[in-house]
Amino acid sequence: xxxxxxxxxxxxxxxxxxxxxxxxxxxxxxxxxxxxxxxxxxxxxxxxxxxxxxxxxxxxxxxxxxxxxxxxxxxxxxxxxxxxxxxxxxxxxxxxxxxxxxxxxxxxxxxxxxxxxxxxxxxxxxxxxxxxxxxxxxxxxxxxxxxxxxxxxxxxxxxxxxxxxxxxxxxxxxxxxxxxxxxxxxxxxxxxxxxxxxxxxxxxxxxxxxxxxxxxxxxxxxxxxxxxxxxxxxxxxxxxxxxxxxxxxxxxxxxxxxxxxxxxxxxxxxxxxxxxxxxxxxxxxxxxxxxxxxxxxxxxxxxxxxxxxxxxxxxxxxxxxxxxx
Amino acid sequence: xxxxxxxxxxxxxxxxxxxxxxxxxxxxxxxxxxxxxxxxxxxxxxxxxxxxxxxxxxxxxxxxxxxxxxxxxxxxxxxxxxxxxxxxxxxxxxxxxxxxxxxxxxxxxxxxxxxx
Numbered sequence: 282x283x284x285x286x287x288x289x290x291x292x293x294x295x296x297x298x299x300x301x302x303x304x305x306x307x308x309x310x311x312x313x314x315x316x317x318x319x320x321x322x323x324x325x326x327x328x329x330x331x332x333x334x335x336x337x338x339x340x341x342x343x344x345x346x347x348x349x350x351x352x353x354x355x356x357x358x359x360x361x362x363x364x365x366x367x368x369x370x371x372x373x374x375x376x377x378x379x380x381x382x383x384x385x386x387x388x389x390x391x392x393x394x395x396x397x398x399x400x401x402x403x404x405x406x407x408x409x410x411x412x413x414x415x416x417x418x419x420x421x422x423x424x425x426x427x428x429x430x431x432x433x434x435x436x437x438x439x440x441x442x443x444x445x446x447x448x449x450x451x452x453x454x455x456x457x458x459x460x461x462x463x464x465x466x467x468x469x470x471x472x473x474x475x476x477x478x479x480x481x482x483x484x485x486x487x488x489x490x491x492x493x494x495x496x497x498x499x500x501x502x503x504x505x506x507x508x509x510x511x512x513x514x515x516x517x518x519x520x521x522x523x524x525x526x527x528x529x530x531x532x533x534x535x536x537x538x539x540x541x542x543x544x545x546x547x548x549x550x551x552x553x554x555x556x557x558x559x560x561x562x563x564x565x566x567x568x569x570x571x572x573x574x575x576x577x578x579x580x581x582x583x584x585x586x587x588x589x590x591x592x593x594x595x596x597x598x599x600x601x602x603x604x605x606x
Numbered sequence: 607x608x609x610x611x612x613x614x615x616x617x618x619x620x621x622x623x624x625x626x627x628x629x630x631x632x633x634x635x636x637x638x639x640x641x642x643x644x645x646x647x648x649x650x651x652x653x654x655x656x657x658x659x660x661x662x663x664x665x666x667x668x669x670x671x672x673x674x675x676x677x678x679x680x681x682x683x684x685x686x687x688x689x690x691x692x693x694x695x696x697x698x699x700x701x702x703x704x705x706x707x708x709x710x711x712x713x714x715x716x717x718x719x720x721x722x
Contacts, residue, residue, distance in 0.1 A: 304680040313687050324695045328702045335650075335706030336713075345636075365633045369626065376622045379673045383615060503644065583675075590673045594666055601662040605636045606655045 312584045316591045319553075323595050326546050327602050333538045340497040342535035343505070344604050346443075350417045364604045367410045368596065371554075374403025375593040382586045385579025390568065393582060397565045400589065404558040411551045418543065421526030424475070425533040426482055428519040433535050435495045436486075437507055446523070449492050450477040450485035475523040486517055497535045543603065550599055553592045560585050621672040628661050650707060 303310060334341050344360075351359040381396035424446035425435045436444040457478060458464075460471045477485075486492055494513035498506045508516060524533045532540035564585050573579045635643075635654065643654040671677045676684055 303683040303686070305683055310683070313683065317687055317691055320691050321694055324691075324698060328695075328698045331699065332702040332706040335703050336709045338707075338710055339714075361633055361636055365629060368629055372622065372625050372629070375669070375673055376618060379618050379675075380615060382675075383618065587674055590669055593673070594669045597662055597665050597669065601632075601658050605632055605658045 306580065308584055309580065309587070312587045316587065319591065320595075323546075323549070323598070326542075326549065327598060330542045330546065330602060333536075333542065337536050337538070339499050340536060341499075342497075342539050343499075343503075344606075347418070347534045347539075348414070348604060349422075350414075352413070361604055363410070363414070364600060367407060367414075368600050370403055370407050370410065371593050371596050374400045374407065375590050377403065378586045378589045382579070382583045385573070385582045388574070388577075388579070390571070390574055393568050393573075393579060394565070397561060397568060397582070401558055401561050401565060404554055404561065404589075408551060408554050408558065411547065411554070415544075415547075418540070419526050419528070421533045423533060424477075424523065424525045426479065426517070426520040427522040427524050427531055428516065429521045430519065431537075432516075433497050433524065433531075433533070434516055434520065435505070435533070437493050437495045439491050439493070441495075441507055443495075444492055446477055446482060446485075446525070449489040450481045451488060453478070453481050453484060455480065472528070475525045477523050479520050479523055482523055483517055483520065486514075546599060547603070550592070550595055553595065557585075557589050557592050560588065617672060621668050624668055625665055628665055632658060632661055650703075 305313070346360075348364060349358045349360050351363050377396045377399040381393050381400060384392035384396060422445065423435065423443050425433050427433055436446070436449070438444050455478060457474060459474050460469060462468075462470050490510065492513075493510060494508045494516055495505045496508060496516070500506050522531065524531050526533060527540040527543075529541055529544065531537055534540065564581055567573065567581065568579075573581060635657065639654065643657065644652055646653050648656060670688075676687075
């Protein structure tokens with residue numbers, strides 16, 4: 282029997298409890314293994330994104346052209362600055378979290394309270410920023426059209442600068458009413474109609490000779506291909522939908538899967554941040570009530586800290602995969 | 607708890623400095639996109655992206671080791687958390703990215719077209 286007992290612990294019975302083969306308490310160990318499984322879930326999503334990206338490597342949207350907004354800077358193209366700021370906020374809230382854990386080791390309740398509070402604030406700012414980013418993504422900026430074959434066509438001027446549909450689309454005397462339930466049977470409705478019909482975009486394109494079409498295809502300079510006026514007219518004749526902003530079916534940025542992955546991966550991460558904030562709030566109140574003071578151990582703060590750092594860790598990868606690469 | 611109770615705030619701020627500096631460096635590279643890195647590729651990905659992934663792993667190392675305090679854990683805990691993740695992620699990436707590239711080649715070189 283003794284050959285199968287591997288711990289050096291000779292005073293206690295091996296199966297009597299109190300053994301910590303990896304030097305961590307049960308709760309902490311389980312938090313680590315939860316993090317392993319969650320890390321694999323996120324890896325699955327990001328690897329699926331990589332799969333689709335390699336599959337459509339010549340037509341994938343360029344991130345710098347999609348995420349260009351910054352609060353209070355309207356019309357200024359500011360690629361990446363906003364997500365970089367979000368990254369800082371999350372890293373900083375990770376720092377305050379680790380400071381809270383550190384203060385907990387020294388049983389300094391007031392410091393734990395302060396740092397936990399700052400962590401919660403950081404998390405809330407991050408989730409708010411995420412919501413703002415989603416709002417811009419869903420609303421869109423320029424609009425585009427989709428052809429019968431499923432290609433996405435965007436509009437540029439002679440210098441290759443993007444042109445919004447509103448800048449050139451004509452207004453035709455046609456009335457297309459939104460189908461809603463109260464105007465028909467209870468099961469009959471349709472998605473929100475775009476501001477312009479295909480015919481209006483085509484008519485406007487005809488009367489603006491300096492507008493050109495930009496396709497999804499990346500050229501050898503890794504920029505989107507701009508067609509000549511003649512080619513543009515031919516392509517636009519195939520237009521079937523006007524696309525404004527993004528939803529799960531189509532988006533004005535390019536590949537349909539791009540928006541799906543964006544919503545799914547940043548949404549899943551945002552959900553993690555949100556639940557992290559909720560858990561942090563619960564632990565924050567426990568600290569205030571002196572629960573861990575009575576327990577003489579702030580290990581609970583350490584455990585939620587692990588989860589919070591993990592959320593930060595995932596964001597570091599999401600940031601790279603969606604915004605940098 | 608096995609690790610010491612001395613405060614290591616100094617190290618925390620140092621790691622924060624490293625993570626911030628790396629992030630700023632990444633953003634600068636991403637905006638400048640140096641041609642020599644952006645246009646040359648290695649194993650199907652351009653050099654700039656390789657640098658981004660390397661820096662991301664560098665940041666991940668500091669988050670796990672310093673913030674999550676992996677450096678203070680027993681080596682058995684470190685091994686049982688880190689090795690399965692590394693192995694499974696590399697395996698998954700290898701399979702999916704190879705397959706994605708294969709489908710791209712099929713669309714490109716055969717008569718099947720995904721859009722027109």
